Amino acid sequence: xxxxxxxxxxxxxxxxxxxxxxxxxxxxxxxxxxxxxxxxxxxxxxxxxxxxxxxxxxxxxxxxxxxxxxxxxxxxxxxxxxxxxxxxxxxxxxxxxxxxxxxxxxxxxxxxxxxxxxxxxxxxxxxxxxxxxxxxxxxxxxxxxxxxxxxxxxxxxxxxxxxxxxxxxxxxxxxxxxxxxxxxxxxxxxxxxxxxxxxxxxxxxxxxxxxxxxxxxxxxxxxxxxxxxxxxxxxxxxxxxxxxxxxxxxxxxxxxxxxxxxxxxxxxxxxxxxxxxxxxxxxxxxxxxxxxxxxxxxxxxxxxxxxxxxxxxxxxxxxxxxxxxxxxxxxxxxxxxxxxxxxxxxxxxxxxxxxxxxxxxxxxxxxxxxxxxxxxxxxxxxxxxxxxxxxxxxxxxxxxxxxxxxxx
Numbered sequence: 146x147x148x149x150x151x152x153x154x155x156x157x158x159x160x161x162x163x164x165x166x167x168x169x170x171x172x173x174x175x176x177x178x179x180x181x182x183x184x185x186x187x188x189x190x191x192x193x194x195x196x197x198x199x200x201x202x203x204x205x206x207x208x209x210x211x212x213x214x215x216x217x218x219x220x221x222x223x224x225x226x227x228x229x230x231x232x233x234x235x236x237x238x239x240x241x242x243x244x245x246x247x248x249x250x251x252x253x254x255x256x257x258x259x260x261x262x263x264x265x266x267x268x269x270x271x272x273x274x275x276x277x278x279x280x281x282x283x284x285x286x287x288x289x290x291x292x293x294x295x296x297x298x299x300x301x302x303x304x305x306x307x308x309x310x311x312x313x314x315x316x317x318x319x320x321x322x323x324x325x326x327x328x329x330x331x332x333x334x335x336x337x338x339x340x341x342x343x344x345x346x347x348x349x350x351x352x353x354x355x356x357x358x359x360x361x362x363x364x365x366x367x368x369x370x371x372x373x374x375x376x377x378x379x380x381x382x383x384x385x386x387x388x389x390x391x392x393x394x395x396x397x398x399x400x401x402x403x404x405x406x407x408x409x410x411x412x413x414x415x416x417x418x419x420x421x422x423x424x425x426x427x428x429x430x431x432x433x434x435x436x437x438x439x440x441x442x443x444x445x446x447x448x449x450x451x452x453x454x455x456x457x458x459x460x461x462x463x464x465x466x467x468x469x470x471x472x473x474x475x476x477x478x479x480x481x482x483x484x485x486x487x488x489x490x491x492x493x494x495x496x497x498x499x500x501x502x503x504x505x506x507x508x509x510x511x512x513x514x515x516x517x518x519x520x521x522x523x524x525x526x527x528x529x530x531x532x533x534x535x536x537x538x539x540x541x542x543x544x545x546x547x548x549x550x551x552x553x
Contacts, residue, residue, distance in 0.1 A: 154188045157471055158242060158251040159225075160232050162193035162216055163201060164457045165440025165464035166257035167530065171543035172468025173255075174223040178540055180478060187475065190226040191216070192244055197280070202457050203524050204283035205316040205493070207324045211525075213280055214532065222536040232258065235411040237433055253435050253471045256422070257464060258406035260441035260455050264399055269379035274397045277317055286398060290328050293395055298332040301382045301393040308376055309401030310342035311350055312492055315359060317400055319495030322366050339392055341371045341384075342401070351492065352507035355500050362497035403455055405442045412436065417444050419455070426482035428467040429474070437471050439463035447485045451505055457528050459485065462547060469545040487550045491520045503550070519551050527551060 159170045170191045177187055198219060200212040220227050230246025235254070242249045262278040264270055277283040293302040303325055307318045318340045325336030340347065340363065347370060348359040363370060371386060376397075378385040384392045405420035414432045416422055421444040423431040428445060430436040439445075440460035445453045453459040466483040473480040490502045499516035502509050511519070527548075531538040 154185055155252040155475055156188045156190065156250060157253045157255070157475065158249060159189070159191045159255040159257060159468075160193070160235075160242065161257035161259055161440070161442075162191060162195065162198050162227075163257065163259045163440060164460035164528070165259070165442075165467070166191060166193065166255070167198045167216075167219065168461050168464030168543060169255045169257055169437075169439055169468035169471070170220060170225045171223060171530070171539055172465040172545060173472050174225055174468075175540040175543040176469045176472040176478075180472070180476065182476070184224060187472070188226065189224070190228060190249070191220060192228045192230055192232060192242065192246070192249060194229070194231040196227070196229055198530070199280045200524070200528060201279070202528070204277040204280060205313065205320050206524075207287070207320060207327075209280060209283060214530070218532065218534050219530055219539060222534050223539050232408060235408055237412060237436060240435060251435070253475045254437065255467050255471055256409070256430070256436060256438040256442055257440045257460075257467070258408055258442055259460075260403045260405050260419075262399060263402040263404045265402075267376055267379060270376070270397070270399065273379045273381055274399050276399045277313070286396070287324070289396060290325070294328045294332060298329075298334045299393075300334060300337065301395045303329045303332070303334045304337040304339065304392070304394040305396040305398060306339045306341060306376075306384045306392055306394045307398045307400055308341050309399065310340050310344065310347040310370070310372070311400065312348070312490070314340060314342070314398075314400035315348055315363075316493045316495075317398055318368050319362060319366050319493065319497070322368065323496065337369070337394075338367070339369045339371060339394065341374060341376060341386070343373065343375045345373045347372065348492070351490065351500075351502065354509045355490075355492070355502055355507055358500045358509060358512050359492070359494065362494035362500075365497045366495050403441070409438075409442050417452075419444075426484070427470045427474075427480045428463060428483060429470070435474075437467045437474075439467035445483060447488065451488070454488075458489070461528065462545075465543055465545045468543065481545050485547060489550050491516060491523060491551065493517070493520050493524075523551055 230244035498513040501516040
C-alpha cells in the first residue's frame with residue numbers, strides 16, 4: 146500500500162484525471178511557477194484510477210485511437226506526481242484519502258472524480274447491457290459488435306438499441322449506422338439502430354429550436370425511434386419495452402442518466418439532484434474546509450441564473466480555476482472567481498453533420514457541415530492539452546482564462 150512521501154512540504158492532492166482533474170493539476174503547477182515557488186516547496190499529486198487522460202466526449206466515435214493520452218506526457222514535465230489507484234473514501238476531518246494504492250494525506254484537496262452513467266435495476270441490463278461512459282466501455286461495445294459479426298447472421302446480431310435520446314444517446318445512435326455497415330459488411334443482414342426514450346421527443350434538453358434538425362438527422366441516418374416508452378427487460382438477444390413490444394437486439398447501449406461520483410457523499414453536505422457538491426465562486430466546497438471541487442462533481446454558478454452542466458465545456462475552465470485557486474488558498478495569495486458569460490452546445494449528428502446552438506435556450510445558429518466542422522475542431526483540437534511534453538506549453542495552456550465560444 147502506497148502513501149505519499151512524508152515531507153514538510155504542504156500537499157495538494159487532485160483526485161481524477163478527466164478534464165477537470167488534469168487542468169486542475171496543471172493550473173496548480175502553473176500558479177506555483179507564476180509565484181516563483183521553488184520545486185519541493187509544495188507537492189502536487191494526482192490520484193486516478195488509470196494512467197491516462199481520456200477524451201471522454203469522443204467515446205461515441207468509431208476511431209478512438211487518439212482519444213487516450215498517457216498522463217506521464219502531461220504531468221511529468223511540470224513536476225506533478227501521479228499515483229494510480231481507485232479512490233475509495235475521503236475523510237475531511239483527518240484530511241486523508243483512501244485508495245487502492247494506500248492512504249494519502251492532504252493540506253488542500255481538489256475533487257474532480259467526475260460523473261458516471263447510472264443503470265437502473267432492470268432485469269438483464271447489468272448482465273447484457275453496455276455503455277460508452279468510459280474509453281474501456283466504448284471499446285467493449287465495438288469488440289462485442291465484431292464478435293457478433295462473426296456469428297449467426299440474424300437480424301438481432303446487427304441491431305443495436307440505444308436507450309436515452311439525450312445528447313450522448315443521439316451522438317451514439319447517429320454514429321452507429323456507419324459502424325454497423327462496416328462491421329457487418331460481409332454478412333447478409335441489414336444493420337438496424339433503434340433509439341428509445343421515455344420522453345415524447347428526442348433531444349428534450351436541446352430545446353424546441355434544435356428538435357427539427359435532430360429529427361431530420363435521425364431520419365436521414367435511418368434510425369428508428371421509440372418514444373414515450375421505457376425498457377423493462379434485457380436479455381442476450383432482445384429488449385422488452387414498457388409497451389409490451391419486444392425488439393430483437395443483441396446489443397443494448399445505455400445512455401440514460403448521469404450522476405456525480407458517489408464519493409461526493411463523503412463530504413456530508415447537501416448535494417443537488419445530480420449528486421453534485423455546492424461550490425462558491427472560487428470552486429471551494431461550501432461548508433468543507435480545504436476542499437475544492439471541479440467538473441461534473443461540482444455545481445458552480447456560471448452566471449446569476451445558471452449552474453454548470455456536466456460537460457467538458459465547463460469542466461475544463463472549472464479545473465483551471467480550481468487549480469489556480471487551491472494554490473492561492475494554500476499560500477494566502479489572491480484567487481479568481483469563475484464566471485462564464487456564454488454557453489453553447491454542438492451536437493454531432495453523424496452523416497447529417499451537426500447542430501450548433503447558443504445560449505441557455507439553445508437557439509440554433511448553424512447546422513449541417515458548418516456545425517460539423519466546429520464539432521471536429523472541438524473534438525480534435527480545442528479540448529486537447531499540448532502533446533509535445535513541453536513544460537512551458539503545458540503551463541501556458543493551464544492559464545485561468547476563458548476561451549471565446551467555439552466558432553467565434
